[in-house]
Amino acid sequence: MKSIKDIERTMDFHGEALDNIFETYRLMRENCPVGRSEKYGGFWFLSKSEDIFKVEQDADTYSVKPTMLVPPVADFPMIPIDTDLPELMDYRRILLPLFTPQALAKMEKPVRDIAQDLAREFADSGTTDATAGFARALPTIFFSRLAGFPEKDWPKFDAWVDDILYERTLDPERAKKAQDAVMAYFDDLIEKYRGRTIDEADTGTIMDYLLEAKIKGEPLSRQELLSYCYLMFLGGLDTTAWAIRASLWHLAQDLDAQRKLRENPDLIPMAAEEILRTLSPVQAMGRTCKKDTVIRGQEIKAGDRVVLLFGAGNRDPDIYDEPEKIKIDREDNRHLAFGAGHHRCLGSNLGRRELVIGLEEFLKVVPEFTLGDPSEKWYGVGRLTLNFKK
């Protein structure tokens, strides 16, 4: 059996490390809440909710440079996620009109229509993989429309996302190839979009907003445009798919909860928050310490990397009653799944609505389902086999 010191030293939050991650988090919270891992060039990690909230909000001490992602998912800084204040706000402002309550209200019907069609198709077709048939398809179709990515290109996206996000720890060369392919794809798309103006009647696509944007009177450079598109592509597709898949994975095993949500769909938004808390699509993000500091007595030096384990903070017993339990009607559920500082997820309300509407429509259309293959994991966006009576 591994000692606590060994668990600390080899702390990881990708791939198979996720098989046992909640137990690892518990041990770390209890024994070394400010731990030191040797993975990915070495980093400190924080597992207590309070510490993570503090670092998220302390831009004087922590930077997101060179990148928030550990290990990196690009060999260039991504916009806006790898940008510090004050430039960060210039970049965030560009897309804010897309996420106002009015803009989001307009998105409800298209998201619901797509979810309904996919759920019907899934229930009728006799296929059993709810990831490809539903959890991934819903955000891919909706987000790609919002972003302005042509429909004929959607089939390519899943493989690119998989290679960049999930292969990067196993096969970095493959991840790099996918990164280059995505950048070449956006390079082409940006050219096609240039010169278009945002239709008055429409809200415009993400591509339109990025191309029209000006910062201090200047349009975004080609590299800025590419970098923003790349981040939106990764952020908009994978996270929401993970959240929908994780919700179905859980409900397939907790039939009481599944029945309760069918009988009382008003509980679905609360259930969605609880899944985001307990099975968070983004388990961790990194920062770099800008000046020497101390957390819980541990000295952290300028230049050290610090990883915020959102997944661990989200199960901190100091914050949540029975933290390991997935309670679909949990109240006061303030979690870290979208971050908590000035980098808080820009698409959080859209991601939430896609998750809630997706679950509502799935439960309306697909009869009671159970897990078809118990070896399928809670994490990632791999296959999810569901059994149900037709």
Ligand code: HEM
């Ligand atoms: C359930 C779905 C989602 C989850 C769990 C999620 C989670 C996150 C997290 C944890 C961060 C980093 C926050 C931090 O370190 O403080 C983030 C940032 C971001 N997310 Fe999301 N996200 C989701 C959906 C989306 C969607 C649908 C979009 C786009 C439409 C999006 C766009 C972004 C952007 C642009 C950032 C960077 C914000 C910044 O650096 O200022 N996300 N997200």
